[in-house]
Amino acid sequence: MSDEKRDISRRKFLKLSGCAAILVPAAIIATDRAMAQGKASKDSVKYQDSPKDGQKCKDCQFFTEPNACQVVEGEISPEGWCNLYVKKQ
Ligand code: SF4
Structure with a gap:
């Protein structure tokens, strides 16, 4: 060279x-x-503003009224979904 x-x-x-x-x-x-902040980014958990297979944020144990999540940062939709979804007991 x-x-x-x-x-x-x-x-x-x-x-x-x-x-x-x-x-x-x-x-x-x-x-x-x-x-x-102790929360995951929306991108990292594949958050979307619509339900997936009938699962939605308002039925998830991490959902906080009116539009927050205990484990995902930022404002979320009650009709949204991410891959951390856990059905409320
Ligand atoms: S589905 Fe994801 S973004 Fe929605 S409340 Fe549950 S953990 Fe939070």
């Missing part, structure tokens, strides 16, 4: 490393924030 090509590869590597150095901490901060 010529010195010129090696220099370009090194520059590319350093550029990509710089991007990763910025993006990885941002992802860690976002995850830490969600974990600090």
